Amino acid sequence: MNVIFHLNELRRFDHCYANVKNLLKEDEVNEIHILMNGEPVTLAIVDQEPRIVELIELGIVVSVCQNALNANDILTSELEDTVNVVPTGVFELMKRQEQGYSYIKP
Numbered sequence: 001m002n003v004i005f006h007l008n009e010l011r012r013f014d015h016c017y018a019n020v021k022n023l024l025k026e027d028e029v030n031e032i033h034i035l036m037n038g039e040p041v042t043l044a045i046v047d048q049e050p051r052i053v054e055l056i057e058l059g060i061v062v063s064v065c066q067n068a069l070n071a072n073d074i075l076t077s078e079l080e081d082t083v084n085v086v087p088t089g090v091f092e093l094m095k096r097q098e099q100g101y102s103y104i105k106p
Helices: 010-023 039-044 050-057 066-071 089-098
Strands: 002-007 031-036 061-065 084-086 102-104
Touching: 002 010, 002 089, 010 031, 010 039, 010 050, 031 039, 031 089, 039 061, 039 066, 050 061, 061 066, 061 089, 066 084, 084 089, 089 102
Parallel strands: 002 031, 002 102, 031 061, 061 084
Antiparallel strands: none
């Protein structure tokens, strides 16, 4: 099973983090992605949120929306190196769902 978490509210990050950590214990889960758009993209800025780096080191794919970066005046050079930037967050969600990923909105 593959899953994508949609994080578009900053206040929901703690809940998302806990969900992901719990899923890591499940043998049936192959890939876990987190797609952030809106204000949560600020979490991907270098040294902003150490748990983002922790999740990436655990094999979680963390992606941010370029449109949200633009709206928040964040340059890609300000992001953690291993964060993926996708052109449009909602389109990325659609693609992953089309590929069979389960969609979770914490």
